[in-house]
Amino acid sequence: MVTPLAIDVTGLSKAYDGRKVVDQVNIQVAQGSICGFLGPNGSGKTTTIRMLCGLLTPDAGSGTCLGLDIFKDAAKIKRQVGYMTQKFGLYEDLSIRQNLDFIARLFELPQRKDTVDACLERLGLSARQSQLAGSLSGGWKQRLALAACLIHQPRLLLLDEPTAGVDPRARREFWDQIHDLAAQGITVLVSTHYMDEAERCHELVYIAYGKILARGTEAQIIADSALKVWTLQGQGLGALLAPLKSAPGILSVAAFGNAVHVAGLDENLVLAALDKIRNNELTITPNRANLEDVFISMIASAPDNFTLDKIRTQVKT
Numbered sequence: 001m002v003t004p005l006a007i008d009v010t011g012l013s014k015a016y017d018g019r020k021v022v023d024q025v026n027i028q029v030a031q032g033s034i035c036g037f038l039g040p041n042g043s044g045k046t047t048t049i050r051m052l053c054g055l056l057t058p059d060a061g062s063g064t065c066l067g068l069d070i071f072k073d074a075a076k077i078k079r080q081v082g083y084m085t086q087k088f089g090l091y092e093d094l095s096i097r098q099n100l101d102f103i104a105r106l107f108e109l110p111q112r113k114d115t116v117d118a119c120l121e122r123l124g125l126s127a128r129q130s131q132l133a134g135s136l137s138g139g140w141k142q143r144l145a146l147a148a149c150l151i152h153q154p155r156l157l158l159l160d161e162p163t164a165g166v167d168p169r170a171r172r173e174f175w176d177q178i179h180d181l182a183a184q185g186i187t188v189l190v191s192t193h194y195m196d197e198a199e200r201c202h203e204l205v206y207i208a209y210g211k212i213l214a215r216g217t218e219a220q221i222i223a224d225s226a227l228k229v230w231t232l233q234g235q236g237l238g239a240l241l242a243p244l245k246s247a248p249g250i251l252s253v254a255a256f257g258n259a260v261h262v263a264g265l266d267e268n269l270v271l272a273a274l275d276k277i278r279n280n281e282l283t284i285t286p287n288r289a290n291l292e293d294v295f296i297s298m299i300a301s302a303p304d305n306f307t308l309d310k311i312r313t314q315v316k317t
């Protein structure tokens with residue numbers, strides 16, 4: 001049986017002041033799947049998410065969220081989607097329970113007290129329910145924010161960098177919750193800058209300069225990139241980084257602990273660059289690309305719309 005799509009949009013576009021910040025974006029996410037939405041700052045993730053949940057009207061495109069038309073049924077979509085914004089959006093001078101009760105009123109949920117109790121219980125917030133939201137640590141604030149976007153039992157969660165600034169343990173607990181929710185059939189589209197979180201997603205979409213550059217599972221994206229990577233270890237690595245970065249054909253040079261990853265698409269060019277710095281102190285071994293190598297290399301080789309815009313303006317004037 002084919003799993004229905006919770007998100008199925010084509011050609012989504014949005015421009016601000018004549019500049020396309022989301023450009024012909026297609027996203028399909030199967031129901032119950034966790035899709036990681038990655039991309040550098042300003043690449044269009046928030047704008048896309050806001051178009052999906054009906055908060056922003058696309059300039060162009062078509063499609064459905066939860067089977068509802070993103071243009072005609074925006075109000076209905078909003079009621080069935082949980083949207084967690086980048087910034088903590090709850091009332092700091094209300095307690096955890098009061099915040100959840102407030103949201104339950106907004107959604108006009110029946111049996112409000114029982115609903116809030118169940119939500120507190122589900123997110124492990126019952127013992128802290130009287131604590132003011134403003135006095136919570138980052139991890140607990142994030143848990144409350146997740147509770148707030150789950151209270152009306154949405155079928156789709158749109159999470160915009162939900163774990164920014166949260167410690168590793170709280171992040172791990174958060175991701176365990178996300179997987180529990182997906183196992184219950186809830187679909188999740190989550191934007192993140194953390195590669196370990198990307199690895200916990202069922203599938204990934206990578207956007208840069210408003211355009212989707214890659215999609216698929218982690219393994220598919222790495223294989224499709226055809227990126228060649230070598231690992232360098234040894235003395236004096238620090239001094240070699242600058243010359244390597246500027247060598248032709250090198251798309252990414254990154255230190256990982258005591259090793260450096262050097263990546264490029266053209267094996268001959270990378271090997272030529274490595275030959276120039278080769279010495280007896282260095283060990284150079286071919287390696288498997290990781291997601292970070294792939295994404296950094298994609299940015300290095302992607303056309304920068306904003307630079308292009310600048311050039312076009314200069315040409316006109």
Ligand SMILES: Nc1ncnc2c1ncn2[C@@H]1O[C@H](COP(=O)(O)OP(=O)(O)OP(=O)(O)O)[C@@H](O)[C@H]1O
Pocket residue numbers: 016017021039040041042043044045046047048
């Ligand atoms: N209301 C707006 N008016 C003008 N420009 C905007 C507006 N909202 C977003 N932008 C611009 O659109 C581009 C995409 O922004 P968006 O917030 O969608 O990126 P993002 O991928 O979510 O970034 P980040 O990872 O930093 O959150 C940016 O250049 C941003 O400055």
